[in-house]
Each structure stands twice: as structure tokens, then as C-alpha cells.
Amino acid sequence: MHTTHTLPHPGQAHGGLSPLLMWLMTVATGLAVAGNYYAQPLLPEISHALGIRAASAGSIITTAQLGYALGLLLIVPLGDMLERRRLIISMMLLASCGLLISATAGSISQLLLGTAMAGVCSVVAQILLPLGASLASEAERGRVVGTIMSGLLTGILLARTVAGSLADLGGWHTVYWCGSSGMLLMTLVLARQLPHTPATAGLRYGQLLQSVLRLFVEEPSLRLRGLLGAMSFATFSVMWTSVAFLLSAPPFGFSNSTIGLFGLAGAAGALSANIVGRLSDQGRGALASRLSLGLMLLAWLPLALAPHSITALLLGILLLDLGVAGCHVSNQGAIYRIRPEARNRLTSAYMTSYFIGGAAGSLASAWAYGHWGWTGVVLTGAACSLTGVCAWALSGPRYQGLATGGANS
Numbered sequence: 001m002h003t004t005h006t007l008p009h010p011g012q013a014h015g016g017l018s019p020l021l022m023w024l025m026t027v028a029t030g031l032a033v034a035g036n037y038y039a040q041p042l043l044p045e046i047s048h049a050l051g052i053r054a055a056s057a058g059s060i061i062t063t064a065q066l067g068y069a070l071g072l073l074l075i076v077p078l079g080d081m082l083e084r085r086r087l088i089i090s091m092m093l094l095a096s097c098g099l100l101i102s103a104t105a106g107s108i109s110q111l112l113l114g115t116a117m118a119g120v121c122s123v124v125a126q127i128l129l130p131l132g133a134s135l136a137s138e139a140e141r142g143r144v145v146g147t148i149m150s151g152l153l154t155g156i157l158l159a160r161t162v163a164g165s166l167a168d169l170g171g172w173h174t175v176y177w178c179g180s181s182g183m184l185l186m187t188l189v190l191a192r193q194l195p196h197t198p199a200t201a202g203l204r205y206g207q208l209l210q211s212v213l214r215l216f217v218e219e220p221s222l223r224l225r226g227l228l229g230a231m232s233f234a235t236f237s238v239m240w241t242s243v244a245f246l247l248s249a250p251p252f253g254f255s256n257s258t259i260g261l262f263g264l265a266g267a268a269g270a271l272s273a274n275i276v277g278r279l280s281d282q283g284r285g286a287l288a289s290r291l292s293l294g295l296m297l298l299a300w301l302p303l304a305l306a307p308h309s310i311t312a313l314l315l316g317i318l319l320l321d322l323g324v325a326g327c328h329v330s331n332q333g334a335i336y337r338i339r340p341e342a343r344n345r346l347t348s349a350y351m352t353s354y355f356i357g358g359a360a361g362s363l364a365s366a367w368a369y370g371h372w373g374w375t376g377v378v379l380t381g382a383a384c385s386l387t388g389v390c391a392w393a394l395s396g397p398r399y400q401g402l403a404t405g406g407a408n409s
Contacts, residue, residue: 017132017135017136017137017140017144020193021135021193021194022132022136022144022147022148023147024186024189024190024193025128025131025132025148025151025190026147026148026150026151027151027186028092028124028125028128028151028186028189028190029125029128029129029148029149029151029152029155030151030152030154030155030156030158031155031179031182031183031186032092032095032122032124032125032128032155032183033122033125033152033155033156033159034155034156034158034159034162034179035064035095035098035099035118035119035122035159035179035183036061036064036065036067036068036115036118036119036122036156036159037061037064037155037156037159037160037163037240038159038160038162038163038175038176038179039057039060039061039064039115039163039172040061040159040160040163040240040241040244041160041163041164041167041244041256041259041260041263042163042164042167042172042175042244042256043057043058043060043061043244043245044057044244044245044248045167045172045256046060046111046172049172050107050108050111052108056108057366058241058242058362058363058365058366059112059363059366060108060111060112060115061237061241061362061366062359062362062363062366063112063115063116063119064115064116064118064119065119065237065355065356065358065359065362066116066119066355066356066359067115067116067117067118067119067120068119068120068122068123068355068358069351069352069355069356069358069359070119070120071119071120071121071122071123072123072126072347072348072351072352072354072355073209073212073348073352074209075091075120075121075123075127076123076126076127076344076345076347076348076351077208077209077211077212077344077345077348078205078208078344079127079130079131079344079347080208080342080343080344080345081205081208083196083197083198084127084131084194084197085194085195085196085197087124087127088124088127088128088131088190088194089187089190089191089194091121091122091123091124091127092121092124092183092186092187092190093184093187094117094121095117095118095121095122095124095183096180096183096184096187097117097180098114098115098116098117098118098119098120098121099114099118099176099179099180099183100114100176100177100180101113101114101117101118102114102115102118102176103173103176103177103179103180104173105173105176114176123351125152125155126347126348126351127344128148129145129148129149129152129332129347130336130343130344130346130347131197132144132145132148133145133336133343134197134343135195135197141336142333145329145332145333145336146329149325149328149329149332150325153321153324153325153328157263157264157321158263158264159263160240160259160260160262160263161260161261161262161263161264162175162178162260163175163256163260164255164256164257164258164259164260164261164263165256165257165260166178167256167257167260168255168256168257172256208345211342211345212345212348212349213349215338215339215342215345215346215349216349219338219339221334221335221338222335222338222346222349222350224391224392224395225331225334225335225350226349226350226352226353226354227353227388227391228289228293228327228331228388228391228392229327229328229331229350229351229353229354229357230353230354230356230357230358230360231357231384231385231387231388231391232292232293232296232323232324232327232328232354232357232388233324233328233354233355233357233358233361234357234358234360234361234364234384235296235320235324235361235381235384235385235388236320236321236324236358236361237357237358237359237360237361237362237365238361238362238364238365238368238377238380238381238384239303239316239317239320239365239377239381241361241362241365241366241369242365242366242368242369242374242377243259243262243306243313244259245369246306246307246369246374246377247259247262252310262313262314262317265314265317265318265321286330288326288329288330289326289327289330289331289334289392290392291323291326292322292323292324292325292326292327292330293323293327293385293388293389293392294323294389295319295320295322295323295326296319296320296323296324296327296385296388296389297323297382297385297386297388297389298319298323299316299317299319299320299323299385300316300320300378300381300382300385301316302315302316302319303316303317303320303378303381304375304378306374307374323385327388328354331350332347332350335347335350357384361380361381361384364380365377365380365381368380
């Protein structure tokens, strides 16, 4: 019998995942998701260049997140049906094409088309994450998930810094040209490094999608974690969608690159992803969940003072991003314990909820800022955070994932 499958791929260490492949997957995850956030510090410039209102410019972020949610629902489950290396490479190529369309956009409709295409295809990040969990050994799975997740969160946050700097150098189109090129280069690298991984589901596509919905019905922990994820990313999007308008207006009047630098404050929050992953390995994920939810709510106190104090804004960004990152990793650590053979479908179910929450947060933020200014943004974000806190407080161990896993979740 042919036995080449017994030979380890160079990217796999004995009994786990090699450091090289883990970091390549981490960088690729960050690059993939970054394309959905390049526009955030550029919204005032894009609005001026294309002659559109702030609310219409905010639809760029909403389109990216809805596209991402659609990809999560329809594409990520394919990771349990198709060979994942081929799926990952195909999606990264298509995401690069979407960014290229945005790079050449001369109208809002063309920019939304490129944004939607890149958003749908950038869900490759959520195929890489469960692949890393599957390749990792049991003892290091939390650390691997936390590390790759830190790449995703760093990509979301540093996308703003990089985009702001590039836009000041060559205009907002330059951001998308560079993003498309970077994605294409990473695609070529991963094409050489990723191992072939056989599908495990044994289901047709229709059955696969039905099983995603069935997981939501059958698993109370998934429903709770989906709600927590939706509220945490809604909170995140509420703040980041409108902060560029706050900082570009008087009394601040900051440039694109200066606004983008505020992403560096949030990038520190991505470091918590690795810490929470290690807590999960130690069986203390529930503690991480409680602390993370509390930080998200607490963050809106200094954020309320942001129009009067840059220091308060920076503190609020740090607390918010620490909380969002910690909540996200503890959520994923909990759902990955539910059914190991269905990790892509669990990811699809959870992350669809997550990005629907993000899209709703972006839309609500643009509307609130347009009607009530920064005060409306603060009230909207605090309401999202409080919803998450209440959902956790009112749920029991069965919903938190503690009934069968002890303190592990």
C-alpha cells in the first residue's frame, strides 16, 4: 500500500507543529484579515476623494465585515470537506484579487466590490486557525491557537497604522496596492510550506451547512460563546469605526498616519491572546473570560473622556483591545473542546456570529456618530459590552462550557 502519508511534512515537528510553520500561519492570518481594516483610518480621506458622506464611507467597513461573515458561513465549513492546503491557497489568491480591485477603484461602488470580494475570501484566516489547532499536539494547542490568534488581532490593529502611513506617502490607493502584493507573496510562501491535510467530514456541501446550524442548536456552549463573540466584536467595531472621524476633526485634526498610529496602542491588546491561550491550557479559561468581559466594559469610562484627553483615549483603546482579544481566544478555546472532528464547522458557526456582531457595531457606530457625535458612540459601545457581561452572568456552567470540561473552558 502507498504510505507517503506517514512521512512528516517539513512544517510539522514530531508530535506537533513546527515553529516556522506556526509563525508563517500567524503572519498569513494577520495579512488576510488586515485587508478588511485598511479603510478605517482612511475613511475621512476616502469620503472626501469620492464625494460621499461619513455614513456612506462607514459602509466600507460594514461591507467588509458582512462579506467576512458570509465567507465564514459558506466557505469555512469547506475546511472539513476539501483538502485544506488547496483551499487556503485558492482563497488567498482571490483575496489578493479583491484588494487589487480596491487599489484601482475610482468610485464607491467599485471600492465596495473589491472590499466585498476581499472580505469573503479573507476568511482563509479562519481556515488556518483550526488547521493550526489540528496540527498542534494536545499539550501545546492553546499556545498555538493563541499565537495564531495574536497574528489575526495584530493584523486587524496594525492595518490601521500601516494604512495611515502609506496613505500619507502615496494616497489611499497605495494601501491596497501594497496589501494585494503582500497577500500574493505570502500565498507563494505557504504554497511551499503547508502540508496536505485530508478532509474528515465525509459530508456533501448541503449536509455540511446543515450541520453548522445543527451545532448551534445542539451545543449551548457554542450559542453562549457566539453571543459573547458578537458583542465583543460589536464593541470593538463601535470604537474603531468612528475614532478616525473624532481624531480628524477639531480640536485634534490629525493626519492619516497619526490616526493610524493609534492602532499601536491597541496592538498591545493582541499580546493577551497568547496569555489567554496559556491560561486555557492550564484550565483557567473561565477566569480569562470573566476578566476580559470586565475590561471591555471598564474601557468605556476613559473612552468617554476621549474628546478632551488623548491619554484617556489611549487607555481606553488598550483596555478595550485587551478585553476583546482575551474574550475571543477564551471563546475559541472553549468551542474547540466541543467536537474536535468538526473544528472548521464550529469555527464557522462562532465566527459568523462574531462578524455579524462586528458589522452591526460598525453600522451602529457610524449612525450614532452622525446623530449624537462621540457621546452616541460611547453609549452604543457600553451597551454592547454590558450585554456580554449580563449574558455570562446569567448563564450556567453548561452554557459556559464547564459542565463537562471542568474549569477548562
